[in-house]
Amino acid sequence: MITVEHLSKRYGDVLAVDDLSFTIEDGHIYGFLGPNGAGKSTTLNIITGCLAATSGDIKIDGHDIYEEEREAKKLIGYLPEIPPLYVDQTPREYLKFVAEAKGVKKADIEAEIDRVIDETHITEMQNRLIKHLSKGYRQRVGISQALIGNPSVIILDEPTVGLDPMQIIEIRDLIAELGKKHTVILSSHILSEIQAICEKVLIIYKGKLVAFDNIENLGKTMSEGNQIEILSGGDPLETIELLERNTAITCFEQKEMIDGYNSFKLTTSNSNPYEICEELFVAFAGKGIPLVKLNPIKTTLEDIFIELTSEEDEDALYGGPEAIEPAEEKAIPEQEAR
Numbered sequence: 001m002i003t004v005e006h007l008s009k010r011y012g013d014v015l016a017v018d019d020l021s022f023t024i025e026d027g028h029i030y031g032f033l034g035p036n037g038a039g040k041s042t043t044l045n046i047i048t049g050c051l052a053a054t055s056g057d058i059k060i061d062g063h064d065i066y067e068e069e070r071e072a073k074k075l076i077g078y079l080p081e082i083p084p085l086y087v088d089q090t091p092r093e094y095l096k097f098v099a100e101a102k103g104v105k106k107a108d109i110e111a112e113i114d115r116v117i118d119e120t121h122i123t124e125m126q127n128r129l130i131k132h133l134s135k136g137y138r139q140r141v142g143i144s145q146a147l148i149g150n151p152s153v154i155i156l157d158e159p160t161v162g163l164d165p166m167q168i169i170e171i172r173d174l175i176a177e178l179g180k181k182h183t184v185i186l187s188s189h190i191l192s193e194i195q196a197i198c199e200k201v202l203i204i205y206k207g208k209l210v211a212f213d214n215i216e217n218l219g220k221t222m223s224e225g226n227q228i229e230i231l232s233g234g235d236p237l238e239t240i241e242l243l244e245r246n247t248a249i250t251c252f253e254q255k256e257m258i259d260g261y262n263s264f265k266l267t268t269s270n271s272n273p274y275e276i277c278e279e280l281f282v283a284f285a286g287k288g289i290p291l292v293k294l295n296p297i298k299t300t301l302e303d304i305f306i307e308l309t310s311e312e313d314e315d316a317l318y319g320g321p322e323a324i325e326p327a328e329e330k331a332i333p334e335q336e337a338r
């Protein structure tokens, strides 16, 4: 279990991590989701003991990352955003170096290397120079060094960045496999990636934790936001009648007329607003009502981040079933991360 309490990190004037508190339970794959610059790498570098925090407490299975550094670090395997590979070595040589550095007993080193090579499926590449490996294989070597010493938690910072689609699928499958034996924290700025692999997700935006939930609940939040703008040439009552008939339209509001057309903004529970556009097109055409504009607006990840951080949504924060300590009232006014 990892507990993070009131973690903050300041780089000069930049508040990169702003009072983060959360708990990671054993045995799940967690997604750490946020746009570029949100503070993901900073947080992961601190949790793994690679970077000092400005303030806050971190415990790995009860071991304080500063006071009991050795014990805490032993429990975590880390693949940083930029993996520390020595490209003039072979994977096998490199893994030997890592095993020694991590303090694996001399007698156990060869078996440990065999184990991680097998687990990351790099057997055929183990004696080639790392510089001659594809990016996908290099990333596997990066993951294999995180597995040396068999730590209970594996932390991977944006492991699929720069890979081609086929390599991405392979790395995702590998991560899913790792999730059966380890607690995994996977950071990404891509929602679909987190949705594909993770069971639970923490969303971080501008250094703050804005949501922590099961992936299904987050999916619901996402689809609730899809909207469609329409301009109808029919009279308002006729238009409203047609909109009310579509059960996937959860609500709509009439906007100001535009150039003599009735304007409406619809919200749909369908995660694909294009499907509703098709249905509306057919329904309006059937009644002979011209639709001169039919504009689906898919909620972007950025929209979700903004919505989650907006003040009126504050009740929805920390809405998940996770045991997160309620944030205490802050005595000091929040500082802008600028």
Ligand code: ADP
Pocket: 011, 014, 015, 016, 034, 035, 036, 037, 038, 039, 040, 041, 042, 043
């Ligand atoms: P992410 O991994 O989510 O993209 P980072 O943790 O890398 O975010 O960065 C968070 C913020 O901290 C950004 O505004 C970034 O510019 C800033 N930052 C990161 N590392 C440094 C550093 N070494 N010095 C100064 N600012 C930094």
Ligand code: MG
Pocket: 040, 041, 042, 081, 157, 158
């Ligand atoms: Mg990063």
